[in-house]
Amino acid sequence: MDMKELSSILQQNGIVGAGGAGFPTYAKLDERAETIILNCAECEPLLRLHRQLLEKHAAEIAEMFHTIAETVGAKEAIIGIKKAYKKTIEAVNAVIEKYPEMRLGLLDEVYPAGDEVVLIYEVTGKVVRPGGLPIESGVAVFNVETVYNAYRALHENTPVEDKLVSVVAEVENPITVRVPIGTPLDEVVAQAGHVTTPNPVYFVGGPMMGNIGTGAQPVTKTTNAILVLPEDHYIIQKKLKKNSIDMKRAAACCCQCTMCTDLCPRHLLGHPIEPNKFMLAATCKDIQEPNIFINTMFCSSCGVCELYSCFQGLSPRSLMAEYKAGLRANGIKAPHVEAKPVGPEREYRKVPMERLMARIDLTKYNKEAPLDESEIAVKKVKIMMSQHIGAPASPIVKKGDKVTKGQMIAEPGKGLSVGIHASVTGTVTEVNDKYVIIET
Template structure:
């Protein structure tokens, strides 16, 4: 079996939150393969710890990725503030005698350093075209945990567990490894909070993660972390605003200062995204469909909404509103050029992480969340058949079947983009419905 087939059969997907099937990404040919170790979302602590604890495995998995895409060079991007991790990685690359093809480059401590297109520019100087992806400039990007999973796949181990940070306004911020399909509430309770009546939970980082409407879900391969805050925290109130309310506020208050555009990471890379124009279109009910297409260039980093706007308005919501309108009409933006130049002001408009954390009201919660040996052994797991980009996995088990942890329980539908899923515990299949496969421990 080829290495690419091993990655495919193991169910490896983008572990940073996007969930794109890794075997499809590694089927391309590229000049560079880049490891995204930026972890730029505040309060999340998975990648930096994995690189410190499992440097050899991550480097070897990254090298597998480099070989599969036939890249001349592999570059690990990590923020310069993580001195210890950088030293460990550089030392291990030398010891593994692959310094001629792999190197570590330091990233500035800015948000969003982990955005794929920002990362490509910072590490290679290349600019991904509007509405494009890194392969268009000869780059393939993988996350640190994804590289670890690629290594595990190379030795025959499927993706059955997920590393997650639980942080925020909690007594016990921590990072831990849990079986996929574990109840989210069981993970949250390890933070030291048992009653969540006064709390809200952000699924992911505080910038891009949504506020969870229910805590009844289950861990998937895409979960990265959970940020727990009091319901009255300004960030929760801001992120909980519905689209209709955001539209009313935008129409009433936007003064067209264009700070949302001037601070936009994609605009600063030379792209045409301009959220202030979407605010204008919303305020005056403009029907210029051609002008609205630039909303599709928004990466939803939320910097405009949670940092840039001096009036506390909702420019990201404006982008999202027009993006949804265009999707419903099947209208897509098409770039009119291939070459882009960074705007001259970019170096003066990069947002330091510490300043962002202070603006979000999270400074007192910006603490370490150490990777612990705490284990969760759920009696049942509910494994989603679609926890990745593409078509849902097709169940290949029946109710009453016994499966061992690591066994294949869902295959890729023929002719589609997708990913396999595997049993995360040993036990009996008790249910197959509502896009979940349930296993009871035996």
Template sequence: MDIKELSGLLQQNGIVGAGGAGFPTYAKLDERAETIILDCAECEPLLKLHRQLLEKYAQEIIETLHMIGQVVNAKELIIGIKRTYTGAIDALNEVIEDYPEVRLGLLDEVYPAGDEVVLIYEVIGKRVRPGGLPIESGVTVFNVETVYNVYRALNENTPVIDKLVSVTAEVEHPVTVRVPIGTTIEETVKRAGSVTTKNPVYFIGGPMMGFIGRGSQPVTKTTNAVLVLPREHFIIQKNKGNSSIDLKRAAASCCQCSMCTDLCPRYLLGHPIEPHLFMRAATCKDIQKPDIFIDTMFCSSCGLCELYSCMQGLSPRSLMTKYKAGLKESGVRPPQGIAAKPIGIEREYRKVPMQRLMARLDLTRYDKEAPLDESEVPVRKVKILLSQHIGTPATAVVKPGEKVSKGQMIAEPGKGLSVGIHASIDGTVCTVNKKYITIETKEGRAGNE
């Protein structure tokens, strides 16, 4: 199989990064990739699905990683995994001896080990240039579930029709479940038993980079977790912040201690991002050095500055995110050709331990087993978004009233960077518009009549 053939299969089967922004996987196949890294850092607190998947399907995942490596002629394949994930490591050690180009890249239990710029430096010592892409350094990164989805597409003829989601925190039985794409968050949470708090809030994704969601919104190809949290929890209150108030608080309270910069993972790798200087310039409306604002585009939005570093409880990440959005809307792009500064010896002593982070966020009490349960989840209705990835939305190829089968393509890749979308259940198409397609089973339609 060559790159063109594999690329076409991945695009048609709708495979994108199973987390983060959902970058289409076919577009990451590149012969410049001398090294492929499998990301099993499980970057965010409380998330466990990647290590669980790797422990159960080590053979299938490494076999697929090996195949991808052969297609792009990669020289080495490295599994970036935290040394504390002993179950997954044991499973891998039983497999990798058959693949001489595969090795483990053991990581410390720190945050954000899964940020691909940090991950690449930790496992092979290469630095991605500020604003650059990993492939420029001869590296490609895939996460565990993405590679498993490639395996299913090639060996089981199964496109991306479902998603593994960890449901944890204030639930009776924390669990990692496989649900059809388009299942509501509320229905997904029910798989974890009763909710154990009044007025629960659904926090979608990890606690550091996730967002407050709604029970009615659908699971997508990038939905990794749902944290059910009390409304008064620190993370929920922080995410409800008002940028205007945040700016005024910063003007009154920021003492320029520079802790936000001192612990910034990208700054520690020499990237030109200094949150404390931004806070000073933004609060004082000082535009004498515009680069301070433009450099916010190098922020990875990991959230350490506002959820861990700042002793005043200020919000550098949120304010920088707003400025970044404004710059992009104005057509400003990240500056190119900026050289990274030397890495200081202090970097090793400024890594944030995961246990300390969870304690700071009041999450330690929720750090429980969430066992993998892949039993089929019956769903009567799904709402499948046509844009679940970076790039152009897929284009619907079905009409209301049409009967579809699970796995059938219901939206073909759009022009440009795009992938196909498939029916996640058997049923009848009810709604088709530019944003989504809904499908209902016979039971679901009968219940609505």
């Protein structure tokens, strides 16, 4: 297929990374991509939807992955998947024989195997430049659900109108469901039966990199999971802490053990990020070495430093995120630096997923969450115009319009952007630059 044609299809059908920041997929189509990688590492604890989807729709996903490889002219297409996902591996092995450029890249059960910089190194041996994009190394990475959405757009004329979401932890029946984009989180959680804790808190996304949400918050194209947790759970309390208090705690008890740096996944790949030095400089207000602060821009915010490494319970990730945001707000960009050679110690400093779940008190929630793709009925959806990196989509409907499921309701904005589509059939009851509400 012609790259321009496929790019247009992906943009018009609203295909973006189905997780993380939601990077528009059409912008990843690049003839420099010698290698493309399908990310089925299922990076975060408790999440299962990618391995479930790949197991069920292996043929469709492999076909679309092959189409992408042909379109960009990639020499190899690697499916990055953990060795533990045996049923999914069996399903993939049954269909990839007819694609000579395709192979499996088997991964250990460690965190954060799904971080694209880590994933690229594990399956290709290439180190992405600190602050650089994978394409600089001739690589493009695609999420499993993203590739399946591309297949649906290309072969079924179905735009992104729904999302797979895992509902886990304090619920009667953990489950992975397909829901219309814009569905309130309360209605998604209801698909998992009764909530089993008083005063539940919704933690949206993975436990390491997610955030606290609300019941009225709408599902977006990047909503992967909802963890229903007790309000006194470690993860919730950690997220609620104030950075000003954390900074004072760090000043009082950071002993410079260097564990945060020693186990930092990006540091172990030679990136110039050293959380321990940041903690010392920030708490002492020492600006003699400004690069210590500037290098926070190379942090991936994986959370290993504050949720696993630090035995004092300090928060390097959160504090660095605050500094990083301040630097960007003042127009400071990450400097162009090269990574140092990867040392042999990296192999012995990976974070085992089982140990991580125990550390953050999630082991008891590590249960099956079966995939159910049955269509669920909702009365009202709130569809955000900015569900992706880049310019928000521009609404093309008005209040009172009748729309059908799959109809474009917002066209791509200027620059990097994608279309947005109705997730239900109904009447538009509210329109503004931020969202469109449709009632069935």
